[in-house]
Amino acid sequence: xxxxxxxxxxxxxxxxxxxxxxxxxxxxxxxxxxxxxxxxxxxxxxxxxxxxxxxxxxxxxxxxxxxxxxxxxxxxxxxxxxxxxxxxxxxxxxxxxxxxxxxxxxxxxxxxxxxxxxxxxxxxxxxxxxxxxxxxxxxxxxxxxxxxxxxxxxxxxxxxxxxxxxxxxxxxxxxxxxxxxxxxxxxxxxxxxxxxxxxxxxxxxxxxxxxxxxxxxxxxxxxxxxxxxxxxxxxxxxxxxxxxxxxxxxxxxxxxxxxxxxxxxxxxxxxxxxxxxxxxxxxxxxxxxxxxxxxxxxxxxxxxxxxxxxxxxxxxxxxxxxxxxxxxxxxxxxxxxxxxxxxxxxxxxxxxxxxxxxxxxxxxxxxxxxxxxxxxxxxxxxxxxxxxxxxx
Numbered sequence: 001x002x003x004x005x006x007x008x009x010x011x012x013x014x015x016x017x018x019x020x021x022x023x024x025x026x027x028x029x030x031x032x033x034x035x036x037x038x039x040x041x042x043x044x045x046x047x048x049x050x051x052x053x054x055x056x057x058x059x060x061x062x063x064x065x066x067x068x069x070x071x072x073x074x075x076x077x078x079x080x081x082x083x084x085x086x087x088x089x090x091x092x093x094x095x096x097x098x099x100x101x102x103x104x105x106x107x108x109x110x111x112x113x114x115x116x117x118x119x120x121x122x123x124x125x126x127x128x129x130x131x132x133x134x135x136x137x138x139x140x141x142x143x144x145x146x147x148x149x150x151x152x153x154x155x156x157x158x159x160x161x162x163x164x165x166x167x168x169x170x171x172x173x174x175x176x177x178x179x180x181x182x183x184x185x186x187x188x189x190x191x192x193x194x195x196x197x198x199x200x201x202x203x204x205x206x207x208x209x210x211x212x213x214x215x216x217x218x219x220x221x222x223x224x225x226x227x228x229x230x231x232x233x234x235x236x237x238x239x240x241x242x243x244x245x246x247x248x249x250x251x252x253x254x255x256x257x258x259x260x261x262x263x264x265x266x267x268x269x270x271x272x273x274x275x276x277x278x279x280x281x282x283x284x285x286x287x288x289x290x291x292x293x294x295x296x297x298x299x300x301x302x303x304x305x306x307x308x309x310x311x312x313x314x315x316x317x318x319x320x321x322x323x324x325x326x327x328x329x330x331x332x333x334x335x336x337x338x339x340x341x342x343x344x345x346x347x348x349x350x351x352x353x354x355x356x357x358x359x360x361x362x363x364x365x366x367x368x369x370x371x372x373x374x375x376x377x378x379x380x381x382x383x384x385x386x387x388x389x390x391x392x
Contacts, residue, residue, distance in 0.1 A: 028171035034163035047120025075105030075240030221337025
């Protein structure tokens with residue numbers, strides 16, 4: 001099959017719509033279930049590239065949670081500790097496979113953004129991963145294979161309409177890619193840049209010590225940025241993205257947005273938040289929404305009379321600004337990647353507030369010296385990659 005007709009394009013009024021191979025060859029993907037749409041395929045193919053590269057760079061199974069052509073989360077398959085299993089709502093599933101751990105991390109970092117995601121998996125989808133996917137609100141999944149048990153579970157999701165795509169892992173795209181805007185064809189060489197140790201060898205700060213764990217996190221940050229709509233910034237810790245700022249016109253807005261997401265990820269682990277007394281039967285999405293409001297500045301919205309009774313068995317105490325600040329001080333050794341240079345040191349100041357210790361960015365700003373000076377002030381380690389990672 002060299003083409004798939006779609007219901008419509010980005011919007012219902014955009015018809016006709018299809019995906020196809022211009023050279024007449026077979027598509028490298030097969031739809032095993034459901035009827036994916038235009039945006040589904042954009043998320044699927046971008047997500048597949050991301051997890052494929054993460055697996056190649058780290059040797060670990062990888063997963064991504066995509067929404068609107070940018071990742072809401074990306075991670076490799078490291079084991080979950082008790083706290084992460086609980087805040088990702090998977091503590092009732094027992095010990096998970098590495099691939100399932102990768103998806104739990106990718107989905108769990110920013111559950112608000114991941115609601116209704118398209119999933120990408122680097123490895124054959126196993127039963128553990130399918131079991132986790134089956135109970136989340138999701139549009140579909142792309143993977144290089146599915147076990148029989150996993151496929152049966154996924155086919156039963158969404159009343160049999162869940163989108164399941166099989167991708168050929170051996171497929172190699174043409175070295176030149178094209179797209180049209182306003183009837184005009186754009187052409188460029190594919191971004192085949194490999195993220196490796198050599199790319200991170202130019203350390204420009206006084207502190208030059210990057211442990212292996214941080215090197216892995218830097219790779220995750222940069223590969224994630226490679227498939228995130230620019231401008232973009234990515235915070236990573238312990239093998240997973242914990243905050244992604246995508247599609248912002250200003251880099252400081254990227255840094256703030258991603259930093260706030262990273263802060264929220266860590267705040268969810270605070271004992272006061274983990275002990276919230278939710279009413280029995282409250283769904284995961286409602287719990288996610290309630291937590292997001294509770295840890296934010298508009299916490300009164302879930303603590304007002306008439307509302308807290310719907311969510312909680314007893315009225316929670318306010319999570320004060322002072323308590324949040326004290327808890328956030330415990331988030332350390334975070335990695336930050338940027339798809340282009342930091343033009344001002346304000347980005348470093350904001351990153352510091354979210355526990356950033358290691359930074360990778362292209363460099364090349366006329367104010368590089370001020371950015372380096374700010375990193376040195378906080379004993380951070382910063383590498384200049386010399387490579388920009390814009391993606392549109």
